Amino acid sequence: MRDFALHRPGSLSAATAAFAGTDGEAAYLAGGHTLIPAMKSRLRMPDALVDLTGLGLSGISRDGDRLWIGATTLHADVATGATAIPGLACLAAGIGDAQVRNRGTLGGSIANNDPAADYPAAALALAAVIETDRGSFGADDFFQGMFTTALAESEIITRVGFAIPQQSSYAKFRHPASRYAMVGVYVARHAAQGSNTWRVAVTGAGTGVFRWTDAEAALNAGSDTAGLVLAADDLNSDIHASAEYRAHLCGVMMKQALATLA
Amino acid sequence: MQMTLTINGQDHSVEAPAATLLVEVLRDQLGLTGTHIGCDTSQCGACNVLIDGAAVKACTMLAAQAQGAQVTTIEGLGSTDALHPMQQAFREAHGLQCGFCTPGMVMAGMEMVRKHGTTLTPELVTHELEGNLCRCTGYINIVKAIVAGAAAMETQNA
Secondary structure, rough: OOOEEOOOOOOOOHHHHHOOOOOOOOEEEEOOOOOOHHHHHHOOOOOOOEEEEOOOOOOEEEOEEEEEEEOOOOOHHHHHHHHOOHHHHHHHOOOOHHHOOOOHHHHHHHOOOOOOOOOOHHHOOOOOOEOOOOOOHHHHHOEEEEEEEEEOOOOOOEEEEOOOOEEEEEEEEEEOOOOOOOEEEEEEEEEEEEOOOEEEEOOOOOOOOOOOHHHHHHHHHOOOOOOOOOOOOOOOOOOOOOOOHHHHHHHHHHHHHHOOOO | EEEEEOOOOEEEEOOOOOOOOOOHHHHHHHHOOOOOOOOOOOOOOOEEEEEHHHHHHHHHOHEEEHHHOEOOOOHHHHHHHOOOOOHHHHHHHHOOOOOHHHHHHHHHHHHHHHHOOOOOOOHHHHHHHHHHHOOOOHHHHHHHHHHHHHHHHHHHHH
């Protein structure tokens, strides 16, 4: 790994100042379980890292109909602490492995927006609000395709507010080695707002997380989802699975998620 | 950069580049070679150490990030004269063959006890071992060792 300057600020303003003051490329470090491997393989060679774990951005609290989770909250702590949304706790308990969950963070996962990451599916299906040091985004506007988000260059996620649904569940077909989702589907039934109560988000299948609007419409109409097929045209095809295979998995994972709503 | 690390209860002052991984400091600077580097890609768990009691992969953490925390390596768990119950269980259950993955496996067992207590089922252990790879044993005796080691920790604490 190429060397870099390491900053360990104690406040948001010091963190953004360190980022902005870097001569060259700066990167924020949280759990580091994506960034450090990328740096070891020299896919990333930042000149400075700004550690965000000393900013006090960890913790879980409920405020009305939202569950707020701090950006540097560990996956392991969401797995045990997000009891208001069992589907979200279950999702966190299935990220990576036990050791990864002791380091990886919610904010890191969402800011990275890996097209096969788990948390973006939860954020989208649970109509999350993503708060930053300078504003907030709705999940529908935040995720903008592969490794791309609405975050500005030095913007820092501070916390994420998930709408507490009536019921929700996440099912994923994991790649056996990487443990990322080949396909993951998060389904959530929210308190009725007109006829729209269901949100269905798919990760791993496309170039970024997306809502499966046909599935939402079918669920909202109370019709059978068994025959629903997602068009394979825009889905990923690689050495692990063809687009058609992933399209099929979307239906299977949605069925599994619907069978385990909690 | 200058950093102070607390390893197995002892403070160490270390001078190393910021890019130095925790496992590199442990092995190359402090001579604590019980922590192994297997895959170096966060997959195999051979480099597991405990940070404030929680198992993490020392190949995917900067040494500087361990400042202020209690780091426990396999050397800090037991000694050759007085093995930790989890280590003793690996010996008795023949939970190893070549032994390369063993320090990480023992630490994974410690993590399971921290999270789930001392009564572990083989099914739970099998599931929780997903972050550790062994290329010799087929895992059967490793699972037996962790179940027995956890139970022995209960006895020890009783």
